[in-house]
Amino acid sequence: MRVKPSGLKLWVGVATIAGIGTLLASLVLTSAGLAEWSAGLLVNLGAAVVLIVPVYFLTKRLDERIEQVGTETQASVQALADRVETFEHEVERRIDDVAATVASRLEQETGADAAAFEALGTAPSRDSVLQALTRANEIGLISQERGPRVCVSEYRRIFVEIRYDEHPLRFNGEENITFTLEGYDGTELGIVPWGESDDVETVMVRLGRALQRETAGERLDVKALFDGFSEALSVAQTDPERRPVWQLCPPQWVVTEHGIITYGDAPHYGAATTALERNSHLAAHIGQKPWVDHDSLDEAVGVALALDKRRPAPF
Template structure:
């Protein structure tokens, strides 16, 4: 560019010389125009070149910025993905731990049935929907009289009215309540079970209350209900195959998964032949469950009307 500038200046000086020497206005004008053009083109060229360089620099910077942004987004996405995976794993782990803890708490009732342990188990079972406060699970305590103890749970008892969170209700086969034994917070487990045993002595010839069978039966009901949502809320277990729920009958144990609704029980004229076709059905367990269910549904006035 310095050469072009020098040439332009030389042309201007040559034009000046020609003019002063009188060699002609035309030659002088040509040289002057050439020199002026060259001198004017140089700054424009320099400006254009600088602009081009700046544009290239900005483009390079923009590309670097875009790449940096892409890298940041990818890093963020990877971080989010890792966090979601971590959260999912943590949630799964915590739920599994809670489920194991619930099962252990239910199972412990058969060996250490303190009031606090029973209450915690019933509260948790109620939260999970395993039981209903409308009617808790019941356990057979007298084969000769077909008497049952229904374990009730009241989340918000009215203590001024004599309510308790836990109650034992002695029932007949059809759900008729014979006597209610509340378990107050001041009573040890032996105290309340002695009162329950006295009720049974008045109602049956059996000499004692099978405490172990009572709490093992409660444990079995809760664990059976925990294992399958269609066994909830559970009312009674009819070993070895059927359970009674608020909504009908459902299999458990080694039997294939099969349910009978309340409506189907109401149309029981077709029920026997339909079930009899299934070779895996334990007849005694099934018909016991049907008889108990129909009696309890009538007592509770559940739909459809009986």
């Protein structure tokens, strides 16, 4: 049976007093001339008790201190473990919050890009066009070398290219949005800048007049023009291989800075412009595929080869 600490201390006290009494008794017996053996025995017993008691108390004190330190250490370890667990939960929660926020913002940005491109065909203005081109430039849908172009005269094969300059030279009178009237092979026929003070009607009249100078009075289809720009950017947004976009050749092929590639319902298939230049039979090989729209393919191959020839030679 385990003795309670208070009872144990009582027994130790009694033993101590008994030990002291034994020593006194041995002194009396020695003085009375009794046997020395009895006196020595009592002296040894008393001395043993007197020595054991301090050692006990010292050991007891050490045990209590060790237990106290152990308790304090356990409490500290538990507190640290709780803090670490709390920190881990907070870090996990913060990472989850950051991940959710980033995903939400990216989704919103993508939606805003799509809305900006759609606005080109529904409500074109200088601000909306500039916003769409800025966004397209930021995510690589267009390049500074050449912007997307739309055919505005099927008979004369005349196109309008819209170009965005992220660093316009304003001191030379250049604007960061320009329309270039060009031939099938990219030959420049006229440039119409879109000034900051010009509304869409004003700049479209100038562009329409430039078109009339190159044709027999053909009218500029403004809606078809902006619808074409809007569709080109929207197609480029769907796949990294469809950018930077140069021209759509409906209903199946798109011409990019690097070559031609399908879009829409056609299977994903493409060819680099350099491959088309080196292998004159490649286009015919592609045309043998049962799903190919041949008019769209012929247009895309012709445009890709023609525009690539006008690119400046690399240094």
